[in-house]
Amino acid sequence: MRIPRILLKTLLVSLLITSCNSSDELVENQAVLLESNSVNKKEVTFEFIDLMKNKSFKSKTLNMLSRQKPSVKMSNILDETTGLSLKSESFNRLSTLTNKLEEKADSDNAPDKIEILEVWLHNPKKDMNVDELLFSYAPKGNEKDWKVIEAFTINKEVVYLDPKEAPNRPVIVIETNGFETLKKEVKFMNRYLREQGVQNNRFDTSKLDLRATSSRNAGLQTTKLDKIRLNDDEEPWISGAAEVYAITSGIKDGNNKPEIKIIPMYYLDYEDKDYYPNQILLFWDDYKYQAANIQLFEKDDNVNYKSLVSTIVSGVFQIIGTVSTQPWVNVLGQVAGAIIQAMPDSWYTNNDDYVDSFYTIEKNKNYRNYYGARGNARVNLSPFFVASN
Numbered sequence: 001m002r003i004p005r006i007l008l009k010t011l012l013v014s015l016l017i018t019s020c021n022s023s024d025e026l027v028e029n030q031a032v033l034l035e036s037n038s039v040n041k042k043e044v045t046f047e048f049i050d051l052m053k054n055k056s057f058k059s060k061t062l063n064m065l066s067r068q069k070p071s072v073k074m075s076n077i078l079d080e081t082t083g084l085s086l087k088s089e090s091f092n093r094l095s096t097l098t099n100k101l102e103e104k105a106d107s108d109n110a111p112d113k114i115e116i117l118e119v120w121l122h123n124p125k126k127d128m129n130v131d132e133l134l135f136s137y138a139p140k141g142n143e144k145d146w147k148v149i150e151a152f153t154i155n156k157e158v159v160y161l162d163p164k165e166a167p168n169r170p171v172i173v174i175e176t177n178g179f180e181t182l183k184k185e186v187k188f189m190n191r192y193l194r195e196q197g198v199q200n201n202r203f204d205t206s207k208l209d210l211r212a213t214s215s216r217n218a219g220l221q222t223t224k225l226d227k228i229r230l231n232d233d234e235e236p237w238i239s240g241a242a243e244v245y246a247i248t249s250g251i252k253d254g255n256n257k258p259e260i261k262i263i264p265m266y267y268l269d270y271e272d273k274d275y276y277p278n279q280i281l282l283f284w285d286d287y288k289y290q291a292a293n294i295q296l297f298e299k300d301d302n303v304n305y306k307s308l309v310s311t312i313v314s315g316v317f318q319i320i321g322t323v324s325t326q327p328w329v330n331v332l333g334q335v336a337g338a339i340i341q342a343m344p345d346s347w348y349t350n351n352d353d354y355v356d357s358f359y360t361i362e363k364n365k366n367y368r369n370y371y372g373a374r375g376n377a378r379v380n381l382s383p384f385f386v387a388s389n
Helices: 005-031 041-052 055-065 074-080 089-105 179-195 305-323 328-342
Strands: 118-122 134-137 149-152 158-161 171-175 219-230 244-251 258-265 279-283 291-298 354-362 367-371 377-387
Touching: 041 055, 041 089, 041 134, 041 149, 041 171, 055 074, 055 118, 074 089, 074 118, 118 179, 134 158, 179 258, 179 305, 219 354, 244 279, 244 328, 258 279, 258 305, 258 328, 279 291, 279 377, 291 328, 305 328, 328 354, 354 377
Parallel strands: 134 171
Antiparallel strands: 118 171, 134 149, 149 158, 219 279, 219 377, 244 258, 244 291, 291 354, 367 377
16 A cells, blocks of 8 residues: 555654654663763662662672672672563663763773762671661762761652761662772873883883893892771771772882882771781882882772872972982982872871871881871781792
8 A cells, every 4th residue: 555645754754753752761861860971879879779679689689789899880780680671761771871881981091080880788787677778879079078868768768867877777879989990090090100101111011121130030029018907997988898099109210200109909998907918019129229108098089080190290290300319218208298299188188088108118128017107007018029930
């Protein structure tokens, strides 16, 4: 049967309008999960609550969260539950957003902002009462200005929690600037340091001296972190496990040029707990002299990682022109001071996320129950020779 031209035209216009409306609706639904180019954690929380109303999804998710160390990527939860035939708009929107964020973080070009969706469970009783379960997220802004923490029941009824005192009931927390984000940020920060000439290319094998007579080929002299304990990890309960990293610094040559590395400490989750990481922090081949600094910081959600590392480099470079003739040990302290001064003002005044500093750590020296300058961190450090294969 031949369709009249006027009717055909009407049908095509109708289909076009329907297609546009569906596309617009999809974009609008996806956009609601983003806010000023940042994840809208409240809307993500609501989407997640909708998924948790499915018994199979809830059971699978709670099982994963019970084994969290220290959190579970949202993408892992969604991957593990795809076979549950949820087929909901919430599932689709979260999947799209999660994939978009992780693809951005995996890009070769350092993105201006990295956010990776994670989920973790605050479960103080270790005996989950699902009826008491709440859902929440860390508020925006300076944590010292937080008055309340907004949380929601499974019916999306609001409950206000104390930001300083952790509640005595289970809370599932949506995180965007946690453990997984730090891993990606550290990679880009170290790459920037190398590009700016304040970090060597130790792991670029094309630049290594592999001759049998090479001192590097015989092995590496290092200093290892055997034990660490924090009095205060500078992290409120709603932010979950701390994301602590070390900035190591020393003098690399006779011109007093600095060598700086950023080393993540993924295991260092909570205060008032001993950790035994067996982690190498200082590679002595990096430095001309037998002393270096170790400074500890806690990742701040409000500070952009690109601007932070850029400011650190700028601050260190500002002193380079004036220190070439000074004794190296003086310069070593100035480099560490420049790193702290490059941090936000609140960190420099010993608030928020500056944890501690260990100045002038010497090669071939043991340190036992050794406190940092702030008295906030206590460590055991030991010399460690890594033999060549």
